[in-house]
Amino acid sequence: MKKITIPLLNIVLIILIALQVYAAYSLIDTRSYAYDGIKYAVRVYEGGSFNINAMVMSIIGIICRLISMHPLVFVNTIALVMIPLSYLAYNYLFNKISTEDSKDIKALALIMLCIINYYGYYSGNLSGCCLLTGYFTGYSICLNVIAPIGAGILAARLKPLRDKEIDESLKQIKKIDNYEESNEDLEEWDMKKHPIVNARNLAIALGIVVVIMLASVFVLNSKINSLYDATVNLQNQLNEYTNGDN
Amino acid sequence: MIREIITGILNSYGNLFDNSHILIAVLIALLFLFLIRERLSFNPFALIIAPIGLLGAAFINVCALAKEKKGKWVYLFAIFLCAFFATCTGERLYSRLNVQKAENIYHIPADYIEVMDYILSEDSDETIRVLAMPDYCMYHKMYSSRFDMLFENHLGDDVRFLDENARNAFNELSDNNPDMMIVSEAGVKENCKYVVLKKESYWPKFPLDRYDYEVIHETPTWEIYAKKGDNR
Numbered sequence: 001m002k003k004i005t006i007p008l009l010n011i012v013l014i015i016l017i018a019l020q021v022y023a024a025y026s027l028i029d030t031r032s033y034a035y036d037g038i039k040y041a042v043r044v045y046e047g048g049s050f051n052i053n054a055m056v057m058s059i060i061g062i063i064c065r066l067i068s069m070h071p072l073v074f075v076n077t078i079a080l081v082m083i084p085l086s087y088l089a090y091n092y093l094f095n096k097i098s099t100e101d102s103k104d105i106k107a108l109a110l111i112m113l114c115i116i117n118y119y120g121y122y123s124g125n126l127s128g129c130c131l132l133t134g135y136f137t138g139y140s141i142c143l144n145v146i147a148p149i150g151a152g153i154l155a156a157r158l159k160p161l162r163d164k165e166i167d168e169s170l171k172q173i174k175k176i177d178n179y180e181e182s183n184e185d186l187e188e189w190d191m192k193k194h195p196i197v198n199a200r201n202l203a204i205a206l207g208i209v210v211v212i213m214l215a216s217v218f219v220l221n222s223k224i225n226s227l228y229d230a231t232v233n234l235q236n237q238l239n240e241y242t243n244g245d246n
Numbered sequence: 247m248i249r250e251i252i253t254g255i256l257n258s259y260g261n262l263f264d265n266s267h268i269l270i271a272v273l274i275a276l277l278f279l280f281l282i283r284e285r286l287s288f289n290p291f292a293l294i295i296a297p298i299g300l301l302g303a304a305f306i307n308v309c310a311l312a313k314e315k316k317g318k319w320v321y322l323f324a325i326f327l328c329a330f331f332a333t334c335t336g337e338r339l340y341s342r343l344n345v346q347k348a349e350n351i352y353h354i355p356a357d358y359i360e361v362m363d364y365i366l367s368e369d370s371d372e373t374i375r376v377l378a379m380p381d382y383c384m385y386h387k388m389y390s391s392r393f394d395m396l397f398e399n400h401l402g403d404d405v406r407f408l409d410e411n412a413r414n415a416f417n418e419l420s421d422n423n424p425d426m427m428i429v430s431e432a433g434v435k436e437n438c439k440y441v442v443l444k445k446e447s448y449w450p451k452f453p454l455d456r457y458d459y460e461v462i463h464e465t466p467t468w469e470i471y472a473k474k475g476d477n478r
Contacts, residue, residue: 005321027345028353030381035353036398039387046391053253072352072388093299097288098306105309108324109302115328116298120268120335129258132339139258147255147296154292161283161290230406 009107016114017087021080024132034134041071056138079136086131086144087113096152255295262297268335272297275304282307301331354385361468362389365440368462377429377438379447380420396436411435424448430457434473441471 040054044061051058057071060079064071069078090113094106117131129139191198263269279290279300286307293300305327313320349356362385365374373394376386386393397412405416415432418424433441441459445467455461459471 023340026348027340028348029339029345035388036384039391039398042388043391048391070352072354076348076351076353090299090302093293093296094302094306097286097293097303098310099287102306102310105306105313105320105324108309108321108328109305112305112324112328112331113298113302115332116301116335118340119332119338126261126336129261130339139261142255143258143262143296144298148299151293151296151299154295155288158289158292160286160288161280233406 006104006107009104009111013087013107013110013114016111016118017084020114020117020132021083024080024083024135025076029133032133034128034130034137034140035075037128037137038071038075041075045071054138056136056141060136075136082135082141082145083131086135086140086148089145089148093148093152093155096155259297268297271331271335272300275300278304279307282311305331352389354389355382357465357467358382358385359389360465361442361463361470362386362393364463364470365442366390366392369439371439374440375436375438377415377433377436377441379442379444380416382442382444396432396438409436419443422448426454427457430454430459434458439473443469443471445469 037054037057040051040057041061041064044050044058045064047065060071060074064074067074087110090110091106094109098106128134128137129143131140131144134140135144191200276290276294279286279293283290290300290303293303305324308327309320309324312323350359352359365376372392374392375394375396376383377396378386380397383395383398386395387398397408397416405413408416411432415429415436418426418428418432429441432438441454443454445464453461454469454471458474460474461469462472463470
């Protein structure tokens, strides 16, 4: 049974990916913001300057200039390779987190991602990072290629969360009865005696809280500034209207 | 480059979680992986940086659990989960309302390429200031960097950031019954050499050549106006 299902699932997966490539090649989403960034590639392609905030598009512009191909043509043909590449990145991630026995389940998971890309997780602002509409944008490359590979590397490096291992280490620490007998530095004793709530962890937590507070103040401040800009224009317009009435 | 990658990751997170359904799905997946952490050979928090991968990991483990309990039904269960994720995490991407078949490799309407080619061949200036219709103005800079548009925004979300003249022209051209005098004034004030309008978009039809522009070229769908008395 397994000998038949795994190749069958892989064939379904390949067909779904090929359909995605075909859809990206032949269909236009008229709501798409994704194509807005191509103007930076066109500028580089026609001998203009780089935009430091759109380096991916600038690099596409350089490649297009080297091969003498308009960026729009490049994006609609050669850049389509990013779609299968994204699935390879997810395949790498799934290989890192699952065992050899679950090949069929891995194929099913990739099929699920395909279906989500077709029908799911789409809203108006998502075209820049949705795989089907923005496969060539920096956002999409970050989210669908760099992030899964990074997560796969991290998953392989970080220790798994298992309570048994933590319990064993706690038992070892409890062997030390008190600080006077242990003959250790106060900080080390505190960390061994209280592995979770100790002075160092509390200081780190305080630091994180301060950073979050600063970030929230910054965000609120920027929101208030933008609101203020909007109301300034509004006030000017109101003044104009009232002057006109008088 | 590094700065762009970092801002790219942050922005893609921001955009992704703009659709709150996926945020809920990711949080449920993370909670599920945390609850079954004893079984996992990896740290689930490592997958936070890849939200869609996190969904996939949760899916793999749900299916593995189902396979242990009821081996034969795992595929049916997986199909159900796929359908659930697909319908609950967003809207259908390709619908007839928003998607159309590409007419060429540029993914720009073929008759509009004709319009842009005409303007580019007609004018030898390095930058050509153009006022185009809101749904089509985005194509100009994608086609050539020589175009300098009065407004580039095509979906109208950022109209408040436009100048007064550009905002007036955008608002008028977004309407079915625009005041062409306002459009003409905005074009003249902002030094727009060309105005491109669709023939059948507006009703009743008040041609722009009553004011400061004249028709220089027509296609079956489009009219290209240039400023009167402008030496091209």
